[in-house]
Amino acid sequence: xxxxxxxxxxxxxxxxxxxxxxxxxxxxxxxxxxxxxxxxxxxxxxxxxxxxxxxxxxxxxxxxxxxxxxxxxxxxxxxxxxxxxxxxxxxxxxxxxxxxxxxxxxxxxxxxxxxxxxxxxxxxxxxxxxxxxxxxxxxxxxxxxxxxxxxxxxxxxxxxxxxxxxxx
Amino acid sequence: xxxxxxxxxxxxxxxxxxxxxxxxxxxxxxxxxxxxxxxxxxxxxxxxxxxxxxxxxxxxxxxxxxxxxxxxxxxxxxxxxxxxxxxxxxxxxxxxxxxxxxxxxxxxxxxxxxxxxxxxxxxxxxxxxxxxxxxxxxxxxxxxxxxxxxxxxxxxxxxxxxxxxxxx
Numbered sequence: 001x002x003x004x005x006x007x008x009x010x011x012x013x014x015x016x017x018x019x020x021x022x023x024x025x026x027x028x029x030x031x032x033x034x035x036x037x038x039x040x041x042x043x044x045x046x047x048x049x050x051x052x053x054x055x056x057x058x059x060x061x062x063x064x065x066x067x068x069x070x071x072x073x074x075x076x077x078x079x080x081x082x083x084x085x086x087x088x089x090x091x092x093x094x095x096x097x098x099x100x101x102x103x104x105x106x107x108x109x110x111x112x113x114x115x116x117x118x119x120x121x122x123x124x125x126x127x128x129x130x131x132x133x134x135x136x137x138x139x140x141x142x143x144x145x146x147x148x149x150x151x152x153x154x155x156x157x158x159x160x161x162x163x164x165x166x167x168x
Numbered sequence: 169x170x171x172x173x174x175x176x177x178x179x180x181x182x183x184x185x186x187x188x189x190x191x192x193x194x195x196x197x198x199x200x201x202x203x204x205x206x207x208x209x210x211x212x213x214x215x216x217x218x219x220x221x222x223x224x225x226x227x228x229x230x231x232x233x234x235x236x237x238x239x240x241x242x243x244x245x246x247x248x249x250x251x252x253x254x255x256x257x258x259x260x261x262x263x264x265x266x267x268x269x270x271x272x273x274x275x276x277x278x279x280x281x282x283x284x285x286x287x288x289x290x291x292x293x294x295x296x297x298x299x300x301x302x303x304x305x306x307x308x309x310x311x312x313x314x315x316x317x318x319x320x321x322x323x324x325x326x327x328x329x330x331x332x333x334x335x336x
Contacts, residue, residue: 039250040250043249043250081211082207082208082211082323083322083323083324084323084324084325085324086322086323121321121325122321124319148317148319149316149317149318149319149331150317151292151316151317151331151333153289153290153335154251154254155250155251155252155254156251156252156253157252157289163317163319165319167321
């Protein structure tokens, strides 16, 4: 029997505030996936910086899932301005070394629990319609999201935006 | 013959930079329409403040239409992050005293001209599906926008978001 099978199931702890080390952690998580364009990662980091600077007043909320004190997955979400109870899921990333263990599902469940607690009635997740993002779209559908709308040629020609919605 | 009919057609001039007086001007234009919720006007003003502070580097671009040096209509628009050539039309407001003269149409034409010049390939305008916004939706359709998608119960229950798109 290999060491892996003898290992205990890792204990996940959650953290809702942002720490300075998260800049490096988010960069590492995002790069590990190979899923993001170079210009996208600074956008994710900018939101982390906003979270560090503005704390509770920041429009962007975070949830980090840690194993042995190391962030392995995170979500960034927030109230959609102008809506009564809508929330956007801006980012959900799981470190490539921890994929395939259902961590994305459990961090999204916890994120939804918090959004409900905050009075949210639905969550919107947007992603690309490209072949490459089939696993991402399947993840949302399996979770219970519904493909509400698609905007062709959104990101660039031939690259549609798919808008998924989960209603509580 | 009334004085109104004897008046010359007013000369419209455009301005693309933001001036401190625009805070008051935008507030006045927005309030004059009776179309916005109280919480929406500070959002419009926040973007003007960003424009004042950050100037050219600001993600929000502006176009003001002035008659005799007074802003009577404005648009706020910007590149959609993560897209190659997409632009959002965030705000288009014409002062109530100047409605019905086609000013909305000509400022939007000028806005589109600038967006094309910047390399934009499409413009997205979002509005409510409520009865009250029928003139707004008709304005976009008459202009040549296409209703691309609708998200039911978006702003609040029974209040859908209508997503219009104009492709160059």
